[in-house]
Amino acid sequence: MSGGVPDLTVRVPIPDLRAWLAGSELPGVTSFQAQAPGPHVALCALMHGNEIAGAIVLDRLLRQGLRPRRGRLSFIFGNILAYGRFDPMDPTASRFVEEDLNRVWDLETLEGPRRSAELRRARELRPFLDTVDLLLDLHSMLWPSEPLILAGATAKGRELARAIGVPPLVVTDSGHAAGKRLLDYGRFGRAEDPAAAVLVEGGPHWAAETIATLTAATARFLRLSGVVEEALLPPDPVLTLPRFASVTRTITAASDSFAFLGPVRGGDVVPRRNTLIALDGEEEIRTPHDDCLLVMPSPRVTAGQTAVRLARLEPPQAVQGTA
The missing domain is CATH 2.40.50.630 (OB fold (Dihydrolipoamide Acetyltransferase, E2P))
Incomplete structure (x- = not known):
């Protein structure tokens, strides 16, 4: 088979998420509301149960006690059922339980008769996601690839990705034939609605450099949103010219x-x-x-x-x- 064999060595610590699995809003969803008004900003990880780099980033921010100075800040651990099956000796097996959670975000599927573990989770998350104004979805990759930001098909997604600037490659696209992604769902996918979402592919699934890339992208996103104190965020990295x-x-x-x-x-x-x-x-x-x-x-x-x-x-x- 062309393309070689991916590196399946887990080189990062497996995060202990037990403190966050009960959530404050839903299982795996913890949210903090400031007194001052502002947007509802959400960070999402574990859309795929074996992509633990994003979960490490969110776990660290939660343990650091990050809170909003205005608006609302939410931490979403997506496919927690699949993550519960993560095995470093077989790390690709827990991407999902029955189907890809990031291919079910169209109304026909969400409101249709089909049933699966992932659709139950999507339907559980859906009312909460309908309240989110800005969302950053943290992912990683199995096969070798340059890190990038997927901006979807809207100008607002492209603008948000450009402003984040980490990683510097921004790809606009309309998704997969197999189904809609979270970044294309509902308000995020409607050009006339200001709510926006982007997806960051930070690098190899289980590598330290992927955690560093996702951490930098998250800090940039939070700084742009204005919901947290500047002093709580690390300095911006040196940004290079974005490529579209x-x-x-x-x-x-x-x-x-x-x-x-x-x-x-x-x-x-x-x-x-x-x-x-x-x-x-x-x-x-x-x-x-x-x-x-x-x-x-x-x-x-x-x-x-x-x-x-x-x-x-x-x-x-x-x-x-x-x-």
């Missing part, structure tokens, strides 16, 4: 025999249009344009899963203003 990329084609595997023709890494740029990069059964997968960015390629997928997103890079833009 717009997904032009999402490749969803049509067969279980999808295979790239050589090793791939997220962030690779294929210089020539019409370059053959993969085979999906008998179908050839070719780049649709010059300078084609490979966004989070997954060398091992089954039919119906996203194999790679192909994106067009835009010229660098300066960091300016706030979200």
Whole structure:
């Protein structure tokens, strides 16, 4: 199989979340309200039960006693049932229990007859999420890839991602054929609504550098939101010029025999249009344009899963203003 084998070594401490699992609002959801008015800002981790780097970040902030000076600040641990099954000897097995929690956020699915452990959780979280104005969803990656921010398809998501600036690669896209993500849900996905959400892919699942990236992104997000005291946040990192990329084609595997023709890494740029990069059964997968960015390629997928997103890079833009 092309693309090599991912590193499955868990190199970070497994967070003890027992203090937060009961929550103050819902299981796994702890929220603090300031007296001064302001937005409802939420940090989310464990949308996938084996992506523990984001949970480490939230756990540290909670243990530090971070509280809002205005508005409301919430900490959401998503798929706590899957996380309860996390085993460092088999760390990919607890991504979900029955289905991907980050593919169920459309109204037809949420309000339909289908049942699963993840849909029960999404339906439980939904009324609370409807009150959130700004949301940062912390993720990590199995296959080698440059860290990035997924901004969804709206201008407001792109602007929030640009203002955060960590990591500096911002990708706008419309998601997956398999279902909607949390960042596309409800108010977050409606262009006319000011509520906004972005998703940060911080790096390899179980690596210290991923925790550092997610910590920096979270601090930037909180500073931009204005809900916490500046003195409680670490200094901003040195920001580089953000790079924007717009997904032009999402490749969803049509067969279980999808295979790239050589090793791939997220962030690779294929210089020539019409370059053959993969085979999906008998179908050839070719780049649709010059300078084609490979966004989070997954060398091992089954039919119906996203194999790679192909994106067009835009010229660098300066960091300016706030979200």
